Amino acid sequence: MRLFDCNACFGNEMINHECVNHENFIVLEKVELAKTAKELLEYMEAMEIAKSLVWHKAQYELDATAGNQKLLSEIKGFEERLKPSWTILPDITDEQYSPERLFPEMKKHGVKALRAFPVQDRYLLNGVTMGEQLSYISQQRIPLFLSPQSGFEFIYEVLKEFPDLTVILVNIGWWPSARLIYPLLSRYQNVYFETGDFSMMHGYEEVCNKFGSERLLFGTNFPTNTMAGSIYALMKARITQEQREHIAHENLERILSEVRL
Amino acid sequence: MKNWDLDYKVIDMHNHMGLEYCLYYPEHDADGMVKAMDESGIELIVSAPCEDLFDGSGKREQITDAMKRYPDRIRGYYSVNPLLGVDINEIERAFKENPGYVGLKLLPDYHRTNLNGEVYEPVFRFANQHKMLVLSHTWGISMNGESCNSADKIADILEKYPDITFLMGHSIQGQVEEAIEIANTFKGAYLDLCDTCRLNGVVEKMVKKAGSEKVIFGTDAPMQGYHFQMGAVIGARISKEEKRNILRDNALGILRRAGCPNC
Ligand SMILES: [Zn+2]
Numbered sequence: 001m002r003l004f005d006c007n008a009c010f011g012n013e014m015i016n017h018e019c020v021n022h023e024n025f026i027v028l029e030k031v032e033l034a035k036t037a038k039e040l041l042e043y044m045e046a047m048e049i050a051k052s053l054v055w056h057k058a059q060y061e062l063d064a065t066a067g068n069q070k071l072l073s074e075i076k077g078f079e080e081r082l083k084p085s086w087t088i089l090p091d092i093t094d095e096q097y098s099p100e101r102l103f104p105e106m107k108k109h110g111v112k113a114l115r116a117f118p119v120q121d122r123y124l125l126n127g128v129t130m131g132e133q134l135s136y137i138s139q140q141r142i143p144l145f146l147s148p149q150s151g152f153e154f155i156y157e158v159l160k161e162f163p164d165l166t167v168i169l170v171n172i173g174w175w176p177s178a179r180l181i182y183p184l185l186s187r188y189q190n191v192y193f194e195t196g197d198f199s200m201m202h203g204y205e206e207v208c209n210k211f212g213s214e215r216l217l218f219g220t221n222f223p224t225n226t227m228a229g230s231i232y233a234l235m236k237a238r239i240t241q242e243q244r245e246h247i248a249h250e251n252l253e254r255i256l257s258e259v260r261l
Numbered sequence: 262m263k264n265w266d267l268d269y270k271v272i273d274m275h276n277h278m279g280l281e282y283c284l285y286y287p288e289h290d291a292d293g294m295v296k297a298m299d300e301s302g303i304e305l306i307v308s309a310p311c312e313d314l315f316d317g318s319g320k321r322e323q324i325t326d327a328m329k330r331y332p333d334r335i336r337g338y339y340s341v342n343p344l345l346g347v348d349i350n351e352i353e354r355a356f357k358e359n360p361g362y363v364g365l366k367l368l369p370d371y372h373r374t375n376l377n378g379e380v381y382e383p384v385f386r387f388a389n390q391h392k393m394l395v396l397s398h399t400w401g402i403s404m405n406g407e408s409c410n411s412a413d414k415i416a417d418i419l420e421k422y423p424d425i426t427f428l429m430g431h432s433i434q435g436q437v438e439e440a441i442e443i444a445n446t447f448k449g450a451y452l453d454l455c456d457t458c459r460l461n462g463v464v465e466k467m468v469k470k471a472g473s474e475k476v477i478f479g480t481d482a483p484m485q486g487y488h489f490q491m492g493a494v495i496g497a498r499i500s501k502e503e504k505r506n507i508l509r510d511n512a513l514g515i516l517r518r519a520g521c522p523n524c
Contacts, residue, residue: 019434019460025404027435032462047496048263174456176484178285199459199489201286201297201482223461228496232265233489238300 001235003049004249005227007145007170007194007219010040011057011070019224020149020197022175033057033223037074037082040222044081047227049220051081053113053252059087060117065096072109083256085113085145088137090123090130099136106142107261113168115145118154125154127161134158138165140260143192147171152180159188166255169193171221176200185211192255195230195247196221204237204247213243217252265495269505270304272512273487275396275430275455275479278310279323289483291327295334301487305512306335309366309396313340321355328361336516338366338396343380349387356522363519364394364426369410370403376414389422392520396428396453396479401435412439419447426519428477432457432467444471451515454507455479458490464497464507473503477511 012035016028034040037054044052056074059067064087075082086106091098096105106112114137118125125146127134137144143166146155159165167190169181174197184191185207196219198204207216218234220227234247279289288297298306310323324337339355339362341347356362365388369376376397388395399410408414412433419427432452433440437460444450444467452467452475467476480490494507 021434021456027400027402029435029437029457029460029463031460032465046263046498174459174485176284176286197459199485201484201486202288203286203486206287225459226461226464226493226496229459229489229493232492232495233486235265235492236301236488 001244001248003047003218003231004252005044005049005052005220005222006168006217006252007196008040008052008054008222009057010034010037010054010223011074013057013061015061017224018149020147020171020173022173022177023148023151023180026149031223037078041078041081043222043227047231049227049231050249051083053083053085055085055087055115059115060120064089064121065094079110083113084109084111085115086111087121088114088116088133088144089121091133092129097133099133102133103136103140103261112256112259112261113143113145117147119150125158134162134165138162141166141255141258142261143168143255143259145170148173148177148180152177155184159184159191163188164190166190167192168217170196170219171224172197174199176203178203178206182210185215191215192217192251194219194221195234196225198230199233204234204239208239208243213239213246214251216247218248265492267302267495267508269509270302271478271487271491271508273303273306273480273482274428274477274512274515275453276306276308276482277484278308278327279312284484286483291323291330291335294327294483295331297482297487298334301491303487304334306482307338307363307396307516308335309338309340314342314366314368314371317342317345319345325359325361328359332361336361336363338362338364340366340368341381341384342368342372343374344372347380347383349383352387353522363516364396367395367397370398370400370407373405373407374409376410377417385418385422385425389424391522392424392426394426394428394515394519396430398430399433399440400431401433401439412436412443415450416443416446419443419450423447423449425449426515427451428453428479430479431455437463437466441467441470444475450475451511452476453479454490454494455481456485458493464494465499468497468499468503473499473506474511476507477515478508
């Protein structure tokens with residue numbers, strides 16, 4: 001089983017680590033970090049993870065722009081295995097995120113995925129705030145990674161306005177969220193979710209049966225979670241080998257290959 | 262290739278049954294639980310069904326039936342809900358009638374009752390007298406921003422009642438460092454991995470600082486599956502023997518030693 005992790009983070013932390021128990025209930029607990037890209041690779045090596053779509057902690061807790069640059073400079077030399085994903089901001093304040101400026105930059109640096117942290121960065125992820133940006137992201141099939149740690153409502157809202165948006169739900173929280181995730185899978189063809197928190201009893205089997213194995217992406221939600229949990233859960237799920245390969249790497253590879261920049 | 266295989270079966274000391282706390286998950290009755298255990302290499306669970314924790318009927322039929330039907334696979338905690346009052350005679354009677362009960366289960370955060378408050382006092386006195394096993398939910402801070410089962414309150418109880426075997430459910434998530442200190446200070450205190458084992462580096466930290474003999478495996482099943490949390494232990498950077506202590510041997514030791522009102 002070849003593994004392509006869709007959600008790993010590295011970088012030192014300057015504030016307490018937030019662990020999502022379920023949406024709106026965050027526990028602050030110390031976890032072990034990968035402070036550098038090299039340390040992250042050592043974890044991946046030990047767990048036999050081939051590639052990771054990564055982000056830098058500074059993209060969340062310092063500043064999107066500074067963090068995005070830090071990410072690129074720190075994964076230099078490791079680009080074969082560490083693929084970058086950037087944080088986006090509304091271009092009404094931060095003009096470098098306008099479609100004409102952001103997307104050529106992404107192309108230049110091989111960035112094919114975006115993350116948005118609207119609560120942390122103090123904006124609303126919707127058409128009023130960033131309609132042109134979101135339309136472009138949707139048209140160009142750029143996956144947008146969103147965490148429901150502050151609640152699922154904003155994800156429902158943005159998808160109502162941009163139903164074709166490719167959204168990857170990550171850091172979904174430890175408690176089973178089927179009632180919140182299944183409706184999105186059912187309504188929107190381009191919604192997927194990461195397995196880094198996915199421990200639901202018979203969850204893999206149920207999601208594969210109801211929605212198909214194309215809708216799950218292997219992820220570790222590292223360093224909140226240990227990489228071993230979601231690897232073992234995927235390994236032991238009672239699904240076919242073909243379905244396992246979809247989840248382990250093929251779905252993410254397909255999504256990234258369909259990005260038009 | 263990394264070896265993920267176990268040559269022994271696992272024991273889960275923090276387990277539930279039935280629908281819990283308004284969440285959706287498939288297969289949660291005794292038969293479904295045993296099926297999932299078979300699929301996952303779990304030999305024995307110690308379970309506190311949700312109806313005993315959140316339903317005021319006081320029937321406790323789900324667990325007593327399950328223990329009778331699967332005596333080698335399912336043991337039970339007698340759940341104490343202080344909101345319904347505490348009746349020690351009733352607890353004694355339940356243990357006498359149901360040999361599958363191995364301990365008491367407390368849920369202070371959800372019952373919004375301080376662990377070291379007056380209501381629990383007769384329970385701890387009784388448990389201490391009989392050297393019983395107690396699994397208490399413990400978080401540093403609850404969803405309401407309260408701290409009904411934080412480290413200070415646990416230490417308070419263990420000082421007063423040193424003969425209890427006290428499993429700190431979730432290892433006081435949010436205060437794991439303090440939980441480790443408590444495990445080192447009090448002979449009867451144990452770290453429960455339920456949920457908390459998924460946090461990166463926590464299993465290794467507990468083993469390093471408190472020793473693998475103080476770490477217990479639990480899952481919250483059926484609210485969670487078994488594999489994710491088993492993987493967190495199997496994949497941890499600790500020795501084979503330490504993994505076996507956590508996944509099986511420590512639990513066997515506790516179950517062997519735990520007293521009950523009839524023994
Ligand atoms: Zn529990």
